[in-house]
Amino acid sequence: MPLLVVGSIAFDTIHTPHGSAERVLGGSASYFSVVASHFINPRLVGVVGRDFPQANIDLFTARGIDIRGLTKTDGDTFFWEGEYHRDMNTRTTKAIKLGVFEHFKPELPAEYKDSKFVFLANSSPDTQASVLDQVARPELVVADTMDFWINHHREPLLMLLPRLDGLMLNDSEAMLLTGESNLVRAGHAVRKLGPGFVILKKGEHGAMLFSDDGVFVVPAFPTETVVDPTGAGDSFAGGIMASLAAEPERKAGRLRRAMAYGTVVASLTVEGFGLDRLRITSKQEIDARLDQYRQMLAF
Numbered sequence: 001m002p003l004l005v006v007g008s009i010a011f012d013t014i015h016t017p018h019g020s021a022e023r024v025l026g027g028s029a030s031y032f033s034v035v036a037s038h039f040i041n042p043r044l045v046g047v048v049g050r051d052f053p054q055a056n057i058d059l060f061t062a063r064g065i066d067i068r069g070l071t072k073t074d075g076d077t078f079f080w081e082g083e084y085h086r087d088m089n090t091r092t093t094k095a096i097k098l099g100v101f102e103h104f105k106p107e108l109p110a111e112y113k114d115s116k117f118v119f120l121a122n123s124s125p126d127t128q129a130s131v132l133d134q135v136a137r138p139e140l141v142v143a144d145t146m147d148f149w150i151n152h153h154r155e156p157l158l159m160l161l162p163r164l165d166g167l168m169l170n171d172s173e174a175m176l177l178t179g180e181s182n183l184v185r186a187g188h189a190v191r192k193l194g195p196g197f198v199i200l201k202k203g204e205h206g207a208m209l210f211s212d213d214g215v216f217v218v219p220a221f222p223t224e225t226v227v228d229p230t231g232a233g234d235s236f237a238g239g240i241m242a243s244l245a246a247e248p249e250r251k252a253g254r255l256r257r258a259m260a261y262g263t264v265v266a267s268l269t270v271e272g273f274g275l276d277r278l279r280i281t282s283k284q285e286i287d288a289r290l291d292q293y294r295q296m297l298a299f
Helices: 028-036 054-062 099-103 125-134 147-152 154-163 171-178 183-192 232-246 254-269 276-280 283-297
Strands: 003-006 010-016 019-026 043-049 066-073 078-084 091-097 117-120 140-144 166-170 197-201 207-211 214-218
Touching: 003 028, 003 232, 010 091, 019 028, 028 043, 028 054, 028 232, 028 254, 028 276, 043 099, 054 066, 078 099, 117 125, 117 232, 125 154, 140 232, 147 154, 147 171, 166 171, 166 232, 171 183, 171 197, 183 197, 183 207, 197 232, 207 254, 214 254, 232 254, 254 276, 254 283
Parallel strands: 003 043, 003 117, 010 078, 043 066, 117 140, 140 166, 166 197
Antiparallel strands: 010 019, 078 091, 197 207, 207 214
């Protein structure tokens, strides 16, 4: 099934207790599409500046990512610099320059409008809604959001939620959105706002799925090598959406299996700076780690 992702493409400068990486390829759409390319050929919509090197574009095309929706325009590519603290769970943003992403208004190529699986990466609810308006008859639409949109664009977000099949957000954002102090109540309360299912991300503590089948919990894969957590959430989303799009039949439990795939690819992402680890992995390695993960959860 055609899989579309709309989101940011960026340069990231990352500092962790393990070292630093200067102006590496980042952004939600970059992580998502590189992960998804292990399962399917995703369609990428994003914007970059004239400073974006051909080598990064070549990386996308070499992985079979459809970049007809990638726009290169005058200005600088979105830039983010952050520093992770010793526990690797908290970080400080040192610099952020939106560049060409600040006024990004996605226009889908005609060939993309039949996309059946759509992921609306973290951006304003108005932008996400405008993308959804351009897709003809999607079968599955999932969006990500964050506390900034909840605090400052609440009404557009509440209008968007009933149009979604699924919503991803982290645990504190779910409680912020609903006013609930209990995470389980918050998950159920988000569903009542419209999305068919809700996935709450809890970082190193895994994730929770709220759906018609009840509550499903997955732990994080226990990797010993955490070099850089940047992009783990976007990789998690890419693994979920791509595994769903690559599965031809709607078998029972497919969303739960997709969450396992998402967990596994997120665990690979954090083992290197930026996209370094994802560049060298293979679908065979992902499947092998999935088997290992399944054995860990069996009792």
